[in-house]
Amino acid sequence: MDLSPDSGARDAGPPVPVPAVGLAERLRGGVSFRRDQLGFLQWAARTHGDIVRFRLFGIPMIMLNHPDHIYRVLVEQRTKYDKDALLYRLVRPVLRDGLIGNPGGELWQRQRRLMQPSFRPVIVAKFAENMTDETTAMLERWERQYAPGAVVNVHEEFGELALRIVNRSLFSARVGRAARDFAEAFTEANALLGRFFKFPFPPLTVPTPAHRRLRRAIDRMDAFVASFVQRRTADPGDEVDLLTLLMNAVDEDGDGRGMEPEQLHHEVLNLVVGAYETTTNALSWIFYLLAAHPEVERKLHEEADAVLGGRVPRFEDMARTPYARSVVEETLRLYSPAWQFMRRARTEDRIGGFHIPARSNIYLNSYVLHRHPQLWDDPESFDPGRFSPERSAGRPRHAYMPFGGGERICIGQHFALTELHLVLLTLVRRHRFRLPPGQPPVRPQPLITLHPEGGVPLEVHPR
Ligand code: HEM
Numbered sequence: 001m002d003l004s005p006d007s008g009a010r011d012a013g014p015p016v017p018v019p020a021v022g023l024a025e026r027l028r029g030g031v032s033f034r035r036d037q038l039g040f041l042q043w044a045a046r047t048h049g050d051i052v053r054f055r056l057f058g059i060p061m062i063m064l065n066h067p068d069h070i071y072r073v074l075v076e077q078r079t080k081y082d083k084d085a086l087l088y089r090l091v092r093p094v095l096r097d098g099l100i101g102n103p104g105g106e107l108w109q110r111q112r113r114l115m116q117p118s119f120r121p122v123i124v125a126k127f128a129e130n131m132t133d134e135t136t137a138m139l140e141r142w143e144r145q146y147a148p149g150a151v152v153n154v155h156e157e158f159g160e161l162a163l164r165i166v167n168r169s170l171f172s173a174r175v176g177r178a179a180r181d182f183a184e185a186f187t188e189a190n191a192l193l194g195r196f197f198k199f200p201f202p203p204l205t206v207p208t209p210a211h212r213r214l215r216r217a218i219d220r221m222d223a224f225v226a227s228f229v230q231r232r233t234a235d236p237g238d239e240v241d242l243l244t245l246l247m248n249a250v251d252e253d254g255d256g257r258g259m260e261p262e263q264l265h266h267e268v269l270n271l272v273v274g275a276y277e278t279t280t281n282a283l284s285w286i287f288y289l290l291a292a293h294p295e296v297e298r299k300l301h302e303e304a305d306a307v308l309g310g311r312v313p314r315f316e317d318m319a320r321t322p323y324a325r326s327v328v329e330e331t332l333r334l335y336s337p338a339w340q341f342m343r344r345a346r347t348e349d350r351i352g353g354f355h356i357p358a359r360s361n362i363y364l365n366s367y368v369l370h371r372h373p374q375l376w377d378d379p380e381s382f383d384p385g386r387f388s389p390e391r392s393a394g395r396p397r398h399a400y401m402p403f404g405g406g407e408r409i410c411i412g413q414h415f416a417l418t419e420l421h422l423v424l425l426t427l428v429r430r431h432r433f434r435l436p437p438g439q440p441p442v443r444p445q446p447l448i449t450l451h452p453e454g455g456v457p458l459e460v461h462p463r
Contacts (some may be wrong), residue, residue, distance in 0.1 A: 054341045134161060170241060225265055324421055
């Protein structure tokens with residue numbers, strides 16, 4: 001792997017300004033952020049290199065696209081950076097002080113300490129059966145509802161599946177009308193917030209019609225979470241789920257107390273939001289790519305048949321199906337649902353010899369990083385084999401970060417990887433997927449998360 005180590009090279013002299021994309025050049029290049037965000041970001045990295053500055057609606061952003069630089073911000077100099085950045089300010093009216101958009105500091109540290117134990121692999125293993133049960137139930141419904149070879153919009157199906165799985169794991173609840181109402185409210189909030197990147201809007205305190213709709217969507221999501229938390233507070237029962245774990249969690253290394261009710265509410269909302277849309281999109285991309293690559297699907301069938309012999313997969317099967325894991329990893333390389341995240345520089349810094357002024361917005365983008373031509377051979381091709389131990393050897397750690405990195409790495413990472421792996425195995429056991437003839441390529445739509453635009457219609461065939 002030949003990646004220019006520009007850190008050391010420029011560390012000697014005084015720091016230099018980060019190269020900027022100028023307006024004239026932007027016009028000449030003909031790539032507009034508003035019209036084609038992904039195209040613009042790739043063009044900026046291609047023309048200026050691994051560190052580049054541009055303005056997003058007048059707000060300066062510094063995009064980092066070098067694993068060493070990303071390591072510096074997320075790990076080595078993490079105390080110099082926090083999450084009080086544009087993207088999280090945008091989602092804070094929805095997520096409030098929960099982990100996802102929390103700027104950092106003492107409250108975040110305490111909450112992470114309290115919650116981390118509930119997301120260890122041994123705990124996630126207890127939810128594996130929820131994942132395979134719900135997938136099996138979905139397949140049984142498909143068999144009743146669709147003729148063999150019928151075209152199914154799997155994106156819609158996976159939305160409902162992901163919601164069922166997170167609901168059962170958090171609240172021991174089955175999806176009913178209330179959950180569908182949550183999903184609708186979430187979709188509306190996501191679309192309204194995602195619009196910011198095309199048409200920046202005024203602060204939410206300004207009562208525009210769109211803001212009033214957002215307010216109503218937030219109220220509906222709050223009502224959904226409150227109904228579970230209040231019921232459980234009134235009658236703790238004997239359910240063993242994430243809500244019970246969080247309600248019983250105490251800060252053993254701190255004040256020995258648990259979470260305040262309002263904070264618990266926000267954290268639960270953050271978990272549903274964090275889990276629902278990301279895994280829906282990831283599942284949709286996995287099956288889209290499989291349908292387009294029958295040779296990969298064939299290898300997956302061979303592995304699944306050899307290990308499972310027709311039975312429903314269990315948590316332990318994940319370690320014995322490395323190819324399935326690499327299909328998940330390669331999908332998250334090409335279409336990482338949480339495709340962009342940000343930090344704010346609390347003080348000035350120096351990255352690879354470049355000057356980072358205090359209060360800079362640092363923009364990290366795995367869509368561009370995961371296509372870096374010096375990190376990935378033939379980056380646009382879908383090649384799960386690149387995640388084999390041999391071919392992964394020597395790859396810099398922060399070259400691949402679908403779940404972020406450092407202390408703020410996704411708390412639900414094991415949960416998500418378990419869900420994606422087990423749903424994949426459960427589905428390929430009995431079905432194969434094909435692109436319908438004449439189906440145009442599904443394009444990624446960069447909202448807050450990376451959506452498959454227009455859904456993912458696939459032919460579903462029994463094997
Ligand atoms: C494929 C699925 C998922 C992807 C790609 C994903 C990605 C990410 C990324 C990139 C971050 C870090 C953002 C940053 O540093 O600014 C993050 C944070 C977070 N994710 Fe996920 N996530 C996924 C699934 C989940 C699930 C299943 C849950 C909950 C069960 C979850 C809950 C969270 C929370 C609470 C945080 C904030 C952690 C903190 O700052 O302490 N995510 N996720």
